[in-house]
Amino acid sequence: MEKSLLLNKFKSLSVQPEFVFLSTVNENGFPETRAMLNLRNPESFPKLKKYFDDNFISYFTSNTASQKLNHIVDANKASVYYVNPGTFEGLLFKGTIEIIKDKALKENFWHENWTMYYKGGVSDPDYSLLKFTPEQYKYYNGDFKVSCGIL
Numbered sequence: 001m002e003k004s005l006l007l008n009k010f011k012s013l014s015v016q017p018e019f020v021f022l023s024t025v026n027e028n029g030f031p032e033t034r035a036m037l038n039l040r041n042p043e044s045f046p047k048l049k050k051y052f053d054d055n056f057i058s059y060f061t062s063n064t065a066s067q068k069l070n071h072i073v074d075a076n077k078a079s080v081y082y083v084n085p086g087t088f089e090g091l092l093f094k095g096t097i098e099i100i101k102d103k104a105l106k107e108n109f110w111h112e113n114w115t116m117y118y119k120g121g122v123s124d125p126d127y128s129l130l131k132f133t134p135e136q137y138k139y140y141n142g143d144f145k146v147s148c149g150i151l
Contacts (some may be wrong), residue, residue, distance in 0.1 A: 001125035001141075001147055004017050004083055004147070006137075006139060006149075007054060008081050009091075009139065009141075010056060010087075010091055010137065010139065011054065012039050013044055013082050013084060013090075014052075014056060014058075014091065015021065015038075015040050015041055015052075016041070016082070016084055017038050017041065017082055017083065017084070018036045018037070018038055018041060018044060019035045019037060019038055020035070020036055020037065020040075020058070020080055020081060020082050021033050021034070021035055021036070021080065021081040021083075022034060022035075022036045022060060022068075022078060022079075022080055022097075022132070023078060023079045023080075023081070024041075024068050024072060024075070024077075024078050024097065025071055025075040025077055025078075026071055027066070027070070027071070027074060031079075031083075032067070032071065034068070037060070037061065038059045038082075039051075039052075039058070039059050039060065039061075039109070040052045040058060041059075045106075045111070047075045048109060051108075051109075053144075055091075055133075055151075056134045057131060057132065057134070058131075058132045058134075059100075059109060059129060059130065059131055059132070060129075060130040060132065061109070061114065061117070061118075061127065061128065061130070062126045062130055063117065063118070063127075063129045064125060064126045064127070065124050065126055069099060069143075070097060071100060071130060072097050072098065072130065073099070076096045076097055076098060077094075077095075077097075078084070078094075078095065078096065078097040078132055079093060079094045079095075079146055080092075080093045080095075080134070081093075081094050083140070087142040088115060088140065088142040089139055089140060089141060090135065090139070090140040091138075091139050091140070091143035092137065092138040092140075093132070093134035093135075093136070093137055093151075094134065094135060094136040094137075095132060095133050095134040095135040095136070096132070096133050096135070096137075097130055097131065097133075098127075098130070098131050098133075099128055099129070099130060100129040100130065100131050102129075105129065105134060105148055106122065106127065106129045107122050108128055110122040110127075110131060114127070121145075126144065134151055135150065135151060136148070136149065136150055137149055137150075137151060139142065
């Protein structure tokens with residue numbers, strides 16, 4: 001499939017699911033996967049749409065005290081998986097992940113209903129913002145065809 005068509009598929013698939021899967025590498029070298037809110041989803045997070053363009057960078061929020069932050073500090077390699085279970089279409093990005101310290105950016109991403117996770121609001125020290133930058137992809141078209149490459 002032509003790369004521009006693939007990128008359009010990626011863009012469409014990356015905004016559909018409410019949740020995506022983030023994998024980090026633990027202290028023993030094994031992947032740990034968890035479901036995360038898909039902040040790229042414009043229906044759930046319309047004010048964040050401006051942060052997502054064709055570079056496929058993704059942001060996630062997390063508790064600072066979570067093990068995944070230790071994983072990121074120790075090994076910044078990660079993967080993000082988007083899936084449409086109705087069509088079996090899937091998109092795996094492999095890349096790097098970092099903890100964002102920029103207070104203004106954290107404030108821009110903040111949603112008031114997140115106080116259920118971060119009791120102290122946007123200034124809660126347990127509120128962390130993560131930035132995932134993809135480098136490689138593996139796309140499953142739902143019809144047993146796989147495309148791999150570098151972004």
